[in-house]
Amino acid sequence: MNDRSPRPDGAPASAALKGLVLEHEAAPTGHWDELRGEVSSPKSDTARSISAPWQRFLAPFLAPLDQTAQTHEATMNADLNTRMANLQRQVRDNGITYNVYASADQPQRPWSLDLFPLMLSHTDWQQIEAGVMQRMQLLERIMADAYGPQQLVLRGQLPAALVQGHPAYLPAMHGVAPVGGRYLSLAAFDLARGPDGCWWLLSQRTQAPSGLGYLIENRQIVSRLFPQAFEAFPVQRLANTYRTLIDGIKARSPAGASAHIALLTPGPYNETYFEHAYLARYLGLSLVQGNDLTVRDQKLYLKTLQGLQPVHGLLKRVDDDWIDPLELRADSTLGVPGLLQAVRSGNVLVANTPGSGFLESNALLGFMPGLARELLGQELQLPAIPSWWCGEAAALQDVLPRIADCVIKPTYPHHTDRHSFEPVLSHRLSPPEQAEWAQRIARDPDAHTLQSWLPLSHQPTWQTGPDGAFSIQSRPVVLRVFAVVDAQGGWQVLPGGLARLGTREGIASMQRGGSSADVWVQSPAAAPQASSRGQGPSPMTTAAPTQTQNQSQSQSQSQTPSPLQPTTPAQPTTTATTSTPAASDAVAQRQRLVTSRAAENLFWMGRYTERTENTLRLVRLSLEILGSENQNLPCLLNFITRLATRHGLVRAGVPAAAQAHRVFERSLIAGLWDQELATSVGFNLRSVRLAAASVRERLSPEHWRLLEQAESRFFQQAKRPGLAQSTPDALPDTVAVQRLLADTSQMLAALTGAQTDRMSRDDGWRLLSMGRHIERLEFLSHALSEAVQLGLIEEQAGFDAVLDLFDSTISFHAQYQQSRTPHALVDLLVTDPDNPRSLGWVAHTLRSRLKRMGHLADGASLPLAERLPALIELRPEALWPLDNSQDDTSRGAGSKTSPGATTPAMGQTWPLQATLGQCQSAAREVSDQLCSLFFTHSGEARYSVGA
Numbered sequence: 013m014n015d016r017s018p019r020p021d022g023a024p025a026s027a028a029l030k031g032l033v034l035e036h037e038a039a040p041t042g043h044w045d046e047l048r049g050e051v052s053s054p055k056s057d058t059a060r061s062i063s064a065p066w067q068r069f070l071a072p073f074l075a076p077l078d079q080t081a082q083t084h085e086a087t088m089n090a091d092l093n094t095r096m097a098n099l100q101r102q103v104r105d106n107g108i109t110y111n112v113y114a115s116a117d118q119p120q121r122p123w124s125l126d127l128f129p130l131m132l133s134h135t136d137w138q139q140i141e142a143g144v145m146q147r148m149q150l151l152e153r154i155m156a157d158a159y160g161p162q163q164l165v166l167r168g169q170l171p172a173a174l175v176q177g178h179p180a181y182l183p184a185m186h187g188v189a190p191v192g193g194r195y196l197s198l199a200a201f202d203l204a205r206g207p208d209g210c211w212w213l214l215s216q217r218t219q220a221p222s223g224l225g226y227l228i229e230n231r232q233i234v235s236r237l238f239p240q241a242f243e244a245f246p247v248q249r250l251a252n253t254y255r256t257l258i259d260g261i262k263a264r265s266p267a268g269a270s271a272h273i274a275l276l277t278p279g280p281y282n283e284t285y286f287e288h289a290y291l292a293r294y295l296g297l298s299l300v301q302g303n304d305l306t307v308r309d310q311k312l313y314l315k316t317l318q319g320l321q322p323v324h325g326l327l328k329r330v331d332d333d334w335i336d337p338l339e340l341r342a343d344s345t346l347g348v349p350g351l352l353q354a355v356r357s358g359n360v361l362v363a364n365t366p367g368s369g370f371l372e373s374n375a376l377l378g379f380m381p382g383l384a385r386e387l388l389g390q391e392l393q394l395p396a397i398p399s400w401w402c403g404e405a406a407a408l409q410d411v412l413p414r415i416a417d418c419v420i421k422p423t424y425p426h427h428t429d430r431h432s433f434e435p436v437l438s439h440r441l442s443p444p445e446q447a448e449w450a451q452r453i454a455r456d457p458d459a460h461t462l463q464s465w466l467p468l469s470h471q472p473t474w475q476t477g478p479d480g481a482f483s484i485q486s487r488p489v490v491l492r493v494f495a496v497v498d499a500q501g502g503w504q505v506l507p508g509g510l511a512r513l514g515t516r517e518g519i520a521s522m523q524r525g526g527s528s529a530d531v532w533v534q535s536p537a538a539a540p541q542a543s544s545r546g547q548g549p550s551p552m553t554t555a556a557p558t559q560t561q562n563q564s565q566s567q568s569q570s571q572t573p574s575p576l577q578p579t580t581p582a583q584p585t586t587t588a589t590t591s592t593p594a595a596s597d598a599v600a601q602r603q604r605l606v607t608s609r610a611a612e613n614l615f616w617m618g619r620y621t622e623r624t625e626n627t628l629r630l631v632r633l634s635l636e637i638l639g640s641e642n643q644n645l646p647c648l649l650n651f652i653t654r655l656a657t658r659h660g661l662v663r664a665g666v667p668a669a670a671q672a673h674r675v676f677e678r679s680l681i682a683g684l685w686d687q688e689l690a691t692s693v694g695f696n697l698r699s700v701r702l703a704a705a706s707v708r709e710r711l712s713p714e715h716w717r718l719l720e721q722a723e724s725r726f727f728q729q730a731k732r733p734g735l736a737q738s739t740p741d742a743l744p745d746t747v748a749v750q751r752l753l754a755d756t757s758q759m760l761a762a763l764t765g766a767q768t769d770r771m772s773r774d775d776g777w778r779l780l781s782m783g784r785h786i787e788r789l790e791f792l793s794h795a796l797s798e799a800v801q802l803g804l805i806e807e808q809a810g811f812d813a814v815l816d817l818f819d820s821t822i823s824f825h826a827q828y829q830q831s832r833t834p835h836a837l838v839d840l841l842v843t844d845p846d847n848p849r850s851l852g853w854v855a856h857t858l859r860s861r862l863k864r865m866g867h868l869a870d871g872a873s874l875p876l877a878e879r880l881p882a883l884i885e886l887r888p889e890a891l892w893p894l895d896n897s898q899d900d901t902s903r904g905a906g907s908k909t910s911p912g913a914t915t916p917a918m919g920q921t922w923p924l925q926a927t928l929g930q931c932q933s934a935a936r937e938v939s940d941q942l943c944s945l946f947f948t949h950s951g952e953a954r955y956s957v958g959a
Contacts, residue, residue: 037486039470044205046130046489047472051207065131065534069241093482095237096127096474102233107716108226111283120720123226123286124527127474129234130489130511131245134534140211140493141505143394144201148495148503150380151218151371153387155195159186159367169386170379173403173458174423179430180219180332180369184339188356190365192264194497197363198257198327203394203491205469212466213377213396214490218368220329223492223510225287226528228254228294231508234530247532248507256498258295261325263499265361271324272605274298274305274314278330278346280705288329289708297327299709302335304607307350310357315608317775317868317946325361331427332366374421374461375401398464402457411462415450416441418462431459437518439465471529473513488514491531507533606776610707612947614776617703618783621767624696625760626791627659631680631693632753633816634661635746638669638677642809646670647802651813654798656680659791660691681744685730694730697723697756700763710776715766722759726752775868778861782942785858786935792818793851793931796841800925805834814841818849838888838924845884851931852883858938869945876941879934881927891924 039045039052049063062070100122109120132140157164158181164170175181200221202214231250235242258273265271275297277288292299298314305323306313313320333340335347354360370376378399384392400411401423411418416438424430438446453460468488475485493509511529606614634652642648649670656662662679663686669676685694701719704711711719729752767784771777795817804810811832815821818841828836844850862877 037472037484039486040467042207043467043488044207044209044469045486046205046469049209051209052470063131065133065245065532068245069129069131069238071244072238072240089482092127092474096482099125099127099233099237102236105717106229106233106713107286107720108229109286110226111281111285120286123229125230125233126471126487126513126527126529127234127237128472129238129530129532130471130491131532132534134536136211137507137533139394140203140491141507143211143213143392144493144495144505145503146384146388146390146393147201147213147216147380148196148199150384150388150392151199151216152194152196154383155365155368155371156190157387158370159188159195164383164386169382170376171401171403174373174375174379174401175370177458178370178373179424180367180372182332182340182352182367184352185356185365185367189358191266191355191358191361192261194264194501195365196368197261197264197361197497198494199364200492200494203493204397204466204489205491207467211394211491213394214466215374215377216372217492218364218371219331221492221494222284222287222329224254224494224506225284225290225294227494227506227508227510227531229290230510230528230530242532245532246535246537248535250506250508253494253496253504253506254295256504257496258297259499260497260501261327261361261363264497264501265325266359267322267324271361272298272314272322273325273327274300274323276300276302276305276326276328276330276335278334280702280708282329284329285705285708292709298323298605298607300607301609302330302344302346302348304609305348305351307348307354310350310354310359312348312351312354312360314605317606317608317611317779321605323360325363327363332369333427335362335366369425372425373423374399374463375403375423377463378407378461397466400462402453402460402462408453408457412450412453415446415453415462417465419465420449420453421461421463423459423461431456437465468514468518471511471513473527473529487516487527488518489529490514604772604774604776606774606779608947610710611776611779612943613703613706614710614780615783615942615947617700617707618767618780619787620696620699620703621760621763622784622787623691623791624693624700625757625764626787627661627691627693627696628753628757628760629817629819630655630659631661631684632750632757633813634669634680635677635750635753636816637813638673639746643673645807645809647804647807647810648813651798651802651804651810654802655795658794660689661693663689677746678744681746681749684749685727693756694726697726707776710771712766712770715763715770718759718763718766722756722763725759726756775865778865779942779946782858782861782938785854785861786939788849789851789854789858790932790935792841792849792854793928793935796851797925797928797932800928805832805837808832811837820847820849823847823849834892835888838892842891842924842927843883843886843888850883851928852886855880855882855931855934856884862938872945873942876938879937881930881934883927883931886927891927892922 038048041052041054043052044050045052047063047066048061049066050061103122103125108123108125110123111120154164154170158175162175165172165175171177176183196218198221200217200223202216203211204214206212228250235247261273262269262271265273275288275292275295277285277292277299279285279301282288289299291297300314300323304315306315306320308320312323312326314323328335330346334344336349336351337344337347338349339352340347351360351362352366355362355366377396378401380396381392384390400407400418402408402411403423418438420433420436420438422432422435424432426432436449438449441449453462468490470486471489472484473487474482476482490512491509492512494506495503496506498504508531511531513527513529515525630652634656637643637648637652649668653668653670653676656676661683662676663683666679667675683689683692686692687695689695701723704716704719708716729748767780771780796814799805799810799814802810804814812821814837815824820840824836824840827840840847841850843852845853845856847853859877859880859882862873862880865873
């Protein structure tokens with residue numbers, strides 16, 4: 013459906029828009045309705061108005077003049093259904109996830125995103141931007157005082173229990189000047205629109221605020237679904253603020269514009285790990301975990317294949333008390349021992365400076381108006397929801413009788429030994445329950461904070477009902493906006509944010525059924541003249557707190573803020589701290605750093621991928637043999653039995669294939685999904701995904717999607733009746749299993765293409781490639797050795813089975829037709845330099861990869877390359893001697909091995925067997941040496957932490 017030009021602001025709504033408004037579920041009475049741009053009232057005419065932003069957005073859906081209302085409704089619903097399906101598909105394709113108690117054996121949950129954006133006029137954004145910038149400045153001043161002179165506590169303007177008594181306050185950082193002159197580089201503010209139509213602050217996040225990655229993904233998806241509406245609004249862009257954040261961190265770091273910045277993540281099991289990987293890729297940062305870093309001589313270093321590389325800035329997504337097990341939580345495995353000492357020494361900038369967590373306390377909001385007057389000499393322009401810290405006797409006495417109208421929130425965080433709990437809506441409690449909570453508060457008043465209940469505004473959402481029908485429903489919305497520090501030390505507010513949508517019961521966290529929406533902020537050039545409505549917040553209809561409690565908070569909240577024009581700091585162009593590095597510096601920084609952890613995961617990702625392919629091919633070959641006319645050939649049955657047992661595809665004690673065909677077959681199929689078998693196809697496939705999850709920032713969305721699809725489809729089939737049977741007498745559906753294995757093999761082929769053709773050829777990729785080749789060299793050389801020992805190549809069926817296992821059937825027929833001689837087999841599978849499945853090609857490629865790694869670890873990989881046999885330099889006759897007693901011209905294509913070659917007698921060792929054994933031992937030795945060379949760092953300094 014083509015977008016039409018939007019109607020002029022203030023124009024009467026068309027009949028189509030009136031119908032849409034009538035169909036839309038109105039906001040509850042007393043709540044602001046974002047669609048209509050007014051507070052919802054039972055007496056209001058629901059078809060009377062629609063807000064100007066929504067008129068612009070919905071203009072493309074206006075019914076043509078020749079359509080009836082019913083036809084328009086059907087057309088519009090079909091169009092929105094299609095867009096919603098595209099949105100959900102894009103979320104899945106991009107691999108956007110938010111994990112709910114993520115674990116290794118459970119799939120990650122797709123990110124929840126609504127179809128409709130939250131739209132803010134320029135007037136609304138003026139209030140938000142000016143207020144957030146002012147509050148950011150105020151938080152910085154409070155932080156500087158708390159870790160400096162502490163005058164606010166000494167003068168009684170802040171209770172000591174909310175500063176030094178807060179578990180997130182770090183005494184170890186007291187008196188430490190912030191690196192770069194700022195304590196805070198980034199902060200998030202949760203806002204809600206009240207019944208007065210103005211925005212109110214609910215909470216603030218300073219430790220490790222989340223949402224920046226999901227925010228940009230939301231924008232990219234929704235803007236593509238509504239490109240004409242996005243342009244017509246028009247919407248302010250986001251990218252400049254992300255650049256400002258990184259430029260600000262670099263400019264204030266010890267190394268300036270050439271600083272190495274890393275993003276510290278708790279790891280792939282964190283619920284927002286997708287965002288960490290996405291931000292690292294989007295911002296060009298090194299994604300690191302605690303064990304990737306080390307402190308040497310009070311400086312922070314990253315463990316890489318190139319050795320220890322200095323880190324000058326750290327954007328952390330780990331809460332403060334976990335970042336240094338040496339000085340904070342000793343049980344933490346997420347942090348870096350000695351990190352606080354490196355910060356105190358001024359050698360690394362951590363954003364935000366450790367110790368900012370006390371600023372997140374709900375109780376602090378009630379003191380902010382007085383602090384603004386004291387520290388800034390200003391009244392707050394963005395009011396906060398009225399808050400009472402019950403640790404003040406006067407505040408407790410004043411607010412406790414009105415507990416039924418409040419929200420009960422914890423003063424201190426959940427992960428400490430201080431009493432904490434989930435927020436409680438008092439108006440949903442019965443009188444006895446309210447009385448019980450009043451008693452709890454009286455027993456431990458410091459741990460409780462009461463806030464006025466704010467009726468949240470409601471946003472239209474596109475919802476799916478239990479019957480699958482779609483409808484426009486109303487959901488409460490909270491807006492999270494972000495402020496960052498620029499290179500000059502000023503503040504910049506990201507023009508947009510992350511809208512969090514609740515359920516019918518209210519705002520819920522993303523782990524408990526909440527959703528999100530994109531946020532569109534109107535550009536100043538398109539903003540209409542400001543009307544009288546929305547010039548500033550009106551007083552809320554709530555009882556004012558006592559003057560002794562929060563220093564006359566209600567007076568500041570009733571002040572009308574004067575809207576400020578958005579102040580976007582000029583981007584520096586010639587200053588030394590933000591200028592582009594010289595060409596030589598750019599070339600020097602061109603090599604991508606590969607952490608030891610990433611290298612190890614890439615190495616094992618390659619090994620597990622190849623191992624999955626090998627075992628999958630072996631199972632497919634075994635099932636084909638057991639269901640073919642060759643199922644009674646002893647050499648074939650012994651071959652698949654020995655290989656399946658060697659690679660752990662059947663459990664110990666299972667009869668050999670020659671003894672019980674069907675028992676062996678059932679055991680082979682049952683083992684595909686056996687989670688206790690660390691060598692099963694399912695286990696290896698899952699291990700590929702787990703290794704890839706730790707290096708997700710290096711993988712394209714298509715690569716990651718292939719991994720997830722391959723694993724999910726494979727395990728979903730295990731639930732089908734007849735596949736993973738539970739009774740010994742049940743016969744599996746072998747045809748269905750073979751079809752599943754064929755489909756999985758195709759996906760693995762695509763995955764191999766993604767690994768070999770879609771990744772940069774850096775040292776990390778070389779380790780991935782070497783992992784694959786080590787696995788292939790060992791597997792194929794062992795399989796060929798078994799085939800020779802069992803006399804497999806003497807039979808035509810056995811000869812073909814070896815070619816099938818090497819995935820070289822087509823190549824053999826193209827080059828040798830039906831000449832099934834041992835020398836032809838050796839030529840193609842051992843010495844051929846052009847066949848990627850030949851042992852010679854694998855060994856040669858592995859040698860070249862090791863030589864390319866010679867610039868690392870003092871060239872320790874170069875001697876390893878010489879351990880691998882140079883098979884492509886050999887002739888087949890050197891590995892399988894000719895029988896001179898027979899005429900070579902008599903070779904044929906019979907079922908037995910052709911004349912002209914002899915078969916080794918029992919106990920006789922030929923050069924081929926010795927060479928195959930050398931390949932296996934060399935593969936194991938190279939693997940062990942690579943692990944010891946590149947995946948650990950020790951002995952590089954006598955001590956880790958300075959005195």
